[in-house]
Amino acid sequence: MNATHHPVVVTGIGATTPLGGDSASTWEGLVAGRSGVKALEQEWAAELPVRIAASVAVEPSEILPRPQARKLDRSAQFALIAAREAWADAGYEGKAGENGLVDPDRLGAVVASGIGGVTTLLDQYDVLREKGPRRVSPHTVPMLMPNSPAANVGLDLGAQAGVHTPVSACASGAEAIGYAVEMIRTGRADVVVAGGSEAAIHPLPIAAFANMMALSKSERAPEEVSRPFDKTRDGFVLGEGAGIIVLESAEHAAKRGAKVYCEVLGQGLSADAHHITQPEPTGRGIAAALQNLLESTDLDPAELVHANAHATSTPLGDVGEIKALRKVLGADLDHIAISATKSMTGHLLGGAGGVETVATVLALYHRTAPPTLNLDELDEEVDADIVRGQARPLGEGRIAALNNSFGFGGHNVVLAFRTV
Amino acid sequence: MAATKEEIVAGLAEIVNEIAGIPVEDVQPEKSFTDDLDVDSLSMVEVVVAAEERFGVKIPDDDVKGLKTVGDAVDYIINHQD
Numbered sequence: 001m002n003a004t005h006h007p008v009v010v011t012g013i014g015a016t017t018p019l020g021g022d023s024a025s026t027w028e029g030l031v032a033g034r035s036g037v038k039a040l041e042q043e044w045a046a047e048l049p050v051r052i053a054a055s056v057a058v059e060p061s062e063i064l065p066r067p068q069a070r071k072l073d074r075s076a077q078f079a080l081i082a083a084r085e086a087w088a089d090a091g092y093e094g095k096a097g098e099n100g101l102v103d104p105d106r107l108g109a110v111v112a113s114g115i116g117g118v119t120t121l122l123d124q125y126d127v128l129r130e131k132g133p134r135r136v137s138p139h140t141v142p143m144l145m146p147n148s149p150a151a152n153v154g155l156d157l158g159a160q161a162g163v164h165t166p167v168s169a170c171a172s173g174a175e176a177i178g179y180a181v182e183m184i185r186t187g188r189a190d191v192v193v194a195g196g197s198e199a200a201i202h203p204l205p206i207a208a209f210a211n212m213m214a215l216s217k218s219e220r221a222p223e224e225v226s227r228p229f230d231k232t233r234d235g236f237v238l239g240e241g242a243g244i245i246v247l248e249s250a251e252h253a254a255k256r257g258a259k260v261y262c263e264v265l266g267q268g269l270s271a272d273a274h275h276i277t278q279p280e281p282t283g284r285g286i287a288a289a290l291q292n293l294l295e296s297t298d299l300d301p302a303e304l305v306h307a308n309a310h311a312t313s314t315p316l317g318d319v320g321e322i323k324a325l326r327k328v329l330g331a332d333l334d335h336i337a338i339s340a341t342k343s344m345t346g347h348l349l350g351g352a353g354g355v356e357t358v359a360t361v362l363a364l365y366h367r368t369a370p371p372t373l374n375l376d377e378l379d380e381e382v383d384a385d386i387v388r389g390q391a392r393p394l395g396e397g398r399i400a401a402l403n404n405s406f407g408f409g410g411h412n413v414v415l416a417f418r419t420v
Numbered sequence: 421m422a423a424t425k426e427e428i429v430a431g432l433a434e435i436v437n438e439i440a441g442i443p444v445e446d447v448q449p450e451k452s453f454t455d456d457l458d459v460d461s462l463s464m465v466e467v468v469v470a471a472e473e474r475f476g477v478k479i480p481d482d483d484v485k486g487l488k489t490v491g492d493a494v495d496y497i498i499n500h501q502d
Contacts, residue, residue, distance in 0.1 A: 065441060067439065067440050067441030067458075068441075071463070134472075137466065138462040138466060139466075142462075
């Protein structure tokens, strides 16, 4: 099936991440090879087995008015900030319908979160135990529901074509982008605001991820702990934030003369059916997702020059991903500059696919692949060209890039983008 | 000691300011919580719980529906406080 006769393009980007409060400062940090990982100074962190994380660079309380912020889970605050940036970047203002550029019933929102309003849930449970049921906030349910970031973005922009929240752990953000592409291709919407958000830096998720041996317990300096593809990697670093883009049918974008970053070719999906959390070691599922992508789009592997790897810095996952790419792409993998931006942002879980889509779109737009931090000694099982040290130029002409995201539960999502 | 009408208006103004961000001077007895002060039904529950605590009254859910304006709440508190 070739679905590219209805091309979908990216017209706006937004982010709030450990590297910056918007997409420009985030990109600047990525290209400079700056780490957003820091020691956790909060009192509650003292007793934890892991005391580092990549918290957002700009607190949402500095941006959102307090009466609004107090009714939003932190994940929805991030989503709103990133969505508003993307919306304005795409040349829209106000709500859909107000400026005549897009009808509300042709605008959708697909914003994912891996674990939803977990800090709201836990904080309100503390209120229940310490102050009693009467003091539990009446906003608790709309704050903790996993669709809260999507719903609030949809409300803010006036999206009436549909508001959705795919949930697939750390693949959620990428699944949201893929879902948005489908909404436009199937004619349900002309414009969709899509991406992912996560806010889970709290002692309970940290203890839980640490106890399942997913987080690094390294005693290195915080900025050196996230080290995808390095021989000594031993787990991920928890990050937080959101990345959101505006997707639009090429026809709609052209009609209003919008700036176009790149084309979104589509998504390849699969599931491992192997283990609830362990990656399938040969990369079979990831390979299937990539194969599905190649079969459903007109992507020519010869055009691929860049990939934003899922690469979380875990021993098994990073290797399986590269094995899968090699299996499907063969010698074409040799002309793909691979960046593992989690080395700088940490792992944003359901926000990762959104932020890394922003990074991939900007990599194509600026024709530059960000470096992978802390890659001192490449794992000998990693047979691929990982960008290390400094950012690398990506060359001229029509170029394409992949963005991989995989999640607990065995979810595999591969997205493809191409310059126009 | 029971709070005076002025003290209750001032207290509610602080609560509404905290919850909805409305300037305290705008919170006057004739103002409607939903129409004038940007207090939706969920935020109204917060206003009620904060008022209960501050003025030592109990405001059952069934009575909350009757509190349309700041003045309604002031009268309710005056009539129900110890």
